[in-house]
Amino acid sequence: MDQTNHHNDMTPSRRAFLGTTAAISAGAMISPVATATPWEQLDPIPPKADLATMAPPMNFPRDIPIFKQAFRNWSRGIQIDDLWTCQPTSVEDLITIANWAAENRYRIRPRGYSHNWSPIVVSPESNLGTRVILLDMTEHFKDMTMTQDWPPAVTVGAGASMESLLTYLENEGYGVTSCPAPGDLSVGGVLAIDGHGTGIPAEGETREIGQTYGTLSNRVLSLKCVAWNHKNDRYELMTFDRSHPDTAAMLVALGRTIVVEAELRVEENHNLRCESYVSISADEMFAPAGASGRTMESFLNSSGRIEAIWFPFTSNPWLKVWTVQPTKPFWAREVSGPFNYPFSDNISEEVSNLIGEIMDGAPGLTPQFGQLMATVTSLGLLFDNAFDLWGPSKNLLLYVKRTTLRVTANGYAVLTRRADAQRVIHEFVNKYNSMLQAYADDGKYPINGPMEIRVTGLDDPAHAELDDACDVPLSAVVPCEDHPDWDCAVWLDLLTVPRTPFSGDFYAELEQWMFENYVGDYASMRVEWSKGWGYTGVGPWTSDQVINEYVPQTLTDGRPAKANWNSSVSLLQDLDPHGIYRNPFLDKLMPS
Numbered sequence: 300m301d302q303t304n305h306h307n308d309m310t311p312s313r314r315a316f317l318g319t320t321a322a323i324s325a326g327a328m329i330s331p332v333a334t335a336t337p338w339e340q341l342d343p344i345p346p347k348a349d350l351a352t353m354a355p356p357m358n359f360p361r362d363i364p365i366f367k368q369a370f371r372n373w374s375r376g377i378q379i380d381d382l383w384t385c386q387p388t389s390v391e392d393l394i395t396i397a398n399w400a401a402e403n404r405y406r407i408r409p410r411g412y413s414h415n416w417s418p419i420v421v422s423p424e425s426n427l428g429t430r431v432i433l434l435d436m437t438e439h440f441k442d443m444t445m446t447q448d449w450p451p452a453v454t455v456g457a458g459a460s461m462e463s464l465l466t467y468l469e470n471e472g473y474g475v476t477s478c479p480a481p482g483d484l485s486v487g488g489v490l491a492i493d494g495h496g497t498g499i500p501a502e503g504e505t506r507e508i509g510q511t512y513g514t515l516s517n518r519v520l521s522l523k524c525v526a527w528n529h530k531n532d533r534y535e536l537m538t539f540d541r542s543h544p545d546t547a548a549m550l551v552a553l554g555r556t557i558v559v560e561a562e563l564r565v566e567e568n569h570n571l572r573c574e575s576y577v578s579i580s581a582d583e584m585f586a587p588a589g590a591s592g593r594t595m596e597s598f599l600n601s602s603g604r605i606e607a608i609w610f611p612f613t614s615n616p617w618l619k620v621w622t623v624q625p626t627k628p629f630w631a632r633e634v635s636g637p638f639n640y641p642f643s644d645n646i647s648e649e650v651s652n653l654i655g656e657i658m659d660g661a662p663g664l665t666p667q668f669g670q671l672m673a674t675v676t677s678l679g680l681l682f683d684n685a686f687d688l689w690g691p692s693k694n695l696l697l698y699v700k701r702t703t704l705r706v707t708a709n710g711y712a713v714l715t716r717r718a719d720a721q722r723v724i725h726e727f728v729n730k731y732n733s734m735l736q737a738y739a740d741d742g743k744y745p746i747n748g749p750m751e752i753r754v755t756g757l758d759d760p761a762h763a764e765l766d767d768a769c770d771v772p773l774s775a776v777v778p779c780e781d782h783p784d785w786d787c788a789v790w791l792d793l794l795t796v797p798r799t800p801f802s803g804d805f806y807a808e809l810e811q812w813m814f815e816n817y818v819g820d821y822a823s824m825r826v827e828w829s830k831g832w833g834y835t836g837v838g839p840w841t842s843d844q845v846i847n848e849y850v851p852q853t854l855t856d857g858r859p860a861k862a863n864w865n866s867s868v869s870l871l872q873d874l875d876p877h878g879i880y881r882n883p884f885l886d887k888l889m890p891s
């Protein structure tokens with residue numbers, strides 16, 4: 300294990316360190332912006348209440364306040380100056396707005412914290428003239444309560460943040476096996492895209508009641524959504540039980556409904572230890588399958604829960620390894636709250652200046668940037684005494700703040716058998732390395748952020764602890780019936796500053812190779828809805844081949860006809876016959 304210095308206070312050296320350097324990390328994010336520095340804090344966007352200058356949409360229900368507000372997603376890949384927005388306060392508001400939208404040919408888009416990269420909230424071409432209204436779900440719809448004792452279940456409003464949900468669960472003695480790394484994601488937003496963390500059972504570990512090694516969507520027992528009731532010819536609040544086949548498509552619906560609340564299976568809370576390693580070379584960690592040494596496979600066997608972060612042009616990744624540990628190991632530092640990698644959530648001048656120079660036309664500085672980030676990570680772990688942490692699961696599972704560096708990311712899940720996880724990783728790393736080198740030889744540096752690798756189980760419906768739970772057919776990790784031996788998914792991401800030259804070409808070439816490489820009896824690859832995919836040289840979500848062929852195909856092959864891509868899309872259409880829950884990108888992805 301890497302050695303830890305036990306500084307508990309902010310020593311002068313640590314202060315100096317924080318003043319001059321800071322790092323990107325897991326989910327570490329970068330984005331250049333047109334201000335004095337290329338880094339901008341993300342503050343909530345205040346509503347603009349200038350209704351006097353522009354009339355609200357025609358016939359909009361008078362008693363529901365509506366205002367203009369800028370929409371910016373977290374990466375700033377989508378920025379729209381003004382969009383009609385409202386913050387519904389009740390289910391009645393939601394139903395009224397939905398029926399108004401159907402009658403007035405408007406579209407409504409529920410949103411949470413706008414952390415999503417892909418254009419599934421609104422697409423970039425939307426503006427005030429577009430007949431669309433955003434529903435900010437984060438102000439209301441945040442209640443939560445335990446609704447089943449054993450196996451335990453919680454009912455939570457879709458606007459609640461993941462951090463508040465996990466805090467509530469912790470206080471009640473419950474938790475989750477894994478979850479997305481940030482705390483400021485809404486439950487509705489996470490369910491919409493099958494949000495995931497990392498973790499498969501360690502060798503010898505048996506699944507406990509309420510645990511799932513799949514995504515958050517696989518925890519759903521029931522959903523309350525505003526959907527079309529054919530009997531009454533109107534949008535109404537409807538309950539979708541996990542045992543009803545109609546529920547399947549709603550479990551990951553990409554915002555093609557309004558989820559009001561969800562009942563989720565949860566589990567007894569555990570204490571976790573998270574150890575960081577920076578002394579293992581990439582060659583050793585990502586070695587071919589079967590190699591001895593400290594490979595990803597070896598850590599999967601010993602702990603099951605791992606994440607590798609690897610900056611370009613550096614030799615050693617940052618590996619995090621979580622283990623279930625009821626009592627505090629002697630060397631570990633007990634943490635009383637989440638977000639314990641402050642070096643990754645604060646951007647220094649040194650880092651921002653260097654990335655600024657890269658974006659201003661000095662791409663050759665990219666290797667230096669990678670080195671800086673790796674150094675900052677190692678020093679940060681040391682000065683923040685963060686090499687070895689222990690505490691209640693939430694404090695170790697949440698570790699990315701919104702202030703971290705902003706980047707764009709591609710994202711895919713490769714389904715395979717556990718014995719082949721190392722092969723999947725090795726091949727990906729090999730391909731990436733050879734492409735990175737070939738581009739560099741050409742004077743091109745398209746990737747300046749880290750690679751991230753996590754491994755989860757699949758969305759096995761049995762984990763819901765119901766007799767007849769349906770599958771999650773639009774989840775990237777829904778099992779394939781023709782490959783019951785595929786029991787895990789390797790999630791692969793590559794991060795880079797938005798608009799880095801040649802990144803579209805790089806991502807497109809790599810994506811094509813991945814779709815061709817992870818096939819047959821060995822593996823299958825699906826896109827990660829929230830991130831970048833469908834690349835051409837122009838950027839993500841632009842490849843007709845990926846959007847119209849690969850996405851439907853990879854969610855159809857090996858899937859029963861009743862729960863594949865087409866059946867899910869037509870179910871969503873049936874529950875929204877007026878197409879109020881759509882946008883131009885969703886029109887293209889899921890034509891009616």
Ligand SMILES: Cc1cc2nc3c(=O)[nH]c(=O)nc-3n(C[C@H](O)[C@H](O)[C@H](O)COP(=O)(O)OP(=O)(O)OC[C@H]3O[C@@H](n4cnc5c(N)ncnc54)[C@H](O)[C@@H]3O)c2cc1C
Nearest residue numbers: 411412413414415457479480485487488491494495554558
């Ligand atoms: C820094 C960073 C780190 C991340 N790390 C992870 C990670 O570790 N694991 C992971 O899986 N993902 C991760 N993500 C992606 C994130 O989980 C998704 O983008 C998620 O959808 C964001 O939630 P949100 O509340 O911001 O939703 P938004 O971005 O506001 O919306 C996303 C989608 O959800 C829909 N939606 C929102 N609320 C509702 C509702 N009430 N009813 C119906 N639909 C709704 C929207 O219409 C839209 O389609 C990360 C993102 C960022 C920026």
